[in-house]
Amino acid sequence: MKYLPVSNADRAEMLAAIGVSSVDQLFASIPPSVRQDPKLPPPLSEIEIRRLFGNLAKKNANARETAFFLGAGLYHHYTSAIADQMLYRSEWLTSYTPYQPEVSQGTLQSIFEFQTHVCLLTGQDVANASLYEGASALVEALLMAERLSRGRTRAVLSQAIHPEYRETVRTYFANLALDVVEVPVGPDGATDRRALAAAVDEKTFAVAVQSPNFYGIVEDWGAASAAAHAKGALGIAVVAEAASLALLAPPGEKGIDIACGEAQSLGVPMHNGGPILGFLACRTAHERQIPGRLVGQTHDAEGRRAFCLTLSTREQHIRREKATSNICTNQGLMALAANIHMSLLGKHGLREVAKQSHAKAEYLKGRISALPAYRLPYPGPTFNEFLVEGPRAAAPMIRDLAGRGILAGVPLSRFGAGPANRFLVAVTEMNTREEMDRLVSALSEIGRER
C-alpha cells in the first residue's frame, strides 16, 4: 500500500483551485444538525499506529494460522506469490474498465484468456468478462433465460442452491412479474428428481441446480437439463466451488445451456468475503442475450492477432434501457488473478488441486462418520465439502473450537438452512493430515462429553 501524504501547502492549493478558503467552508452547505463528530483520538506516531492496527488484526482468526475447514461458498485454496506480484503492477492495479478498450490490448488479452478458461472448464461456447460474484451471476443467468423465453415467467430453483444466491434471486424478482418455485432435496441430499421434473411447466423459463450443491452433494446436471428441456426451458448450472470443475464433467457436456457461479476458488483469496469473482457462460445460440462485456479475438489492419470488445450492442452504453443488463463492467482485477492462477497451474495443476481437495475431504469424511456421536445425514457423493450432524448445537461448538485454533465448519443455522446440530465441513489442498486429525480428536472429545 502506498503512503499518500497531504501537506498544508497541497491543501491550500486545492482549496484555491476550487475557490474556497477553508475545508470548513467547503462543507458549509451541510447543515450542522446532520454533521457527526467522529471523535477521533489524538494523532499517533507511525510506530503506535502499526501496533494499534496489528493488535486489532490479531483479534481475527487467520486461515493461515488455524486449522481451517470453512467453506459454504468461499474456499481456502492456495494462490501463488506470482499472481500477487503481477496483480500489483500498476498497469493492472490502477486501470479501470477500458472505455477506449482497443488501446488496452493487454487487458483485453487477459480477459479473452479468462473467458477461454471459463469456457474450457464449463464446456460452454461463450463466457463473459466476469461478474461481481456468484449470487448475481445466477440472477443474470436467470434474467437471460427469461429474455430468451419471450414471455415465460417462472424460474425453478433447487433448494440446495446456496441460500444467499436464492435470496439474491428473490430480491431481484420481488418487483418483476416473475416467480420462483423451489424444489427440496431428497434423502440422498441431491435435488429431488421427480419433484424437479414435476415443478417445470410451460411457464418455466429456466431450471437451476447447483453442483456440488450447498450440502456438498454432487448433483446430476443431466437431470436438470432434461427436466428443463422437456418443457422448452433452459437448464442452468450453478457452481459455488469452481475447483470442482477440474474434476467433474463440464456442465456443457450434460446438456446445460448456461453455466454460472463463483470462481473465487480459481485463484482469488477469500478477502474476508470480497472482492470475489462471478462467471457466466452460455451456448453460441444464446450469446446475444448474455450480459456484460465480451472480448473477442480478431486481426488488426496488418493481419496481426488483436483483441476487441465484441457484441457491444447488447450493452448499456449503446443499448440504453434495452440493454441485456445494467452490468457494463467486469470484476477485472479478480478475473486477471484467476487467469494468472489458471495459466500457472494449467490443466494438470487444476486437476491436482481438485484431486487433493477431494481425497483429503474423503479421508476426513470417513474419520468423522466413524465417530460414535456423529453422522453424515446425506449419503450422496461429495467433492470437498460435506454435511455433518453432531451431538449438540453446532454454532456454539464451533465457537468453542475456534478458541483452540480450529475453525471446524459453518453451522447451517447461520443460513436458517437446517437443524441446529448440522454443519458443513470443507477441505482443500491447504489442509494437512495433522489438522484433520486434530479436528477429529476435538470432535471426538466433544462427542464423549455427553
Added chain:
Amino acid sequence: MNPNDLHYTKSHEWVRIDGEIGTIGITEHAQKELGEIVYLELPEVGHVYNAEEEFGTVESVKAVSELFTPVSGEVVEVNKRAVGEPGIVNDDSYGDGWLIKLKLSSDEEVGKLMSAQLYTEYVQSEEKAK
C-alpha cells in the same frame, strides 16, 4: 427511389399489401443510416401484433434499432434467408431483404401510412432538421 406501391412509416418501415397479406421491411434510407447490418431478431410465426408494436430488432456494426409493425396482424412468414444473411437487407431492402409477412387484421390502417412521395419528403425534412 422509394417504390410507389409501398406504404411507409415514420419509423422507416414499409409494407406491401397483397390481398390480406402485408410484407414488411425497412426502407433504403433506414439501411443506409444503420450501415452494415449484422444481426436480425425477428418474431416466430403465429405471433400477433397491433400496429406500431415492436416486432424485433435490427443490429448494425454501430447501432441497434427496434422494428415496429406498420399494421396489425399475425405473423405468417419470417424471412429466414435475411436472418442467416442480414447483409441482404442492405443490398435489397425493398426486395429480398424483406423481414416478415403479416396476415392483416384490418384493411383500414394502411390509409394512415405515408405514400412514397410523402415519405421521401418526410426523410428530406428529417435530414434538414439535422
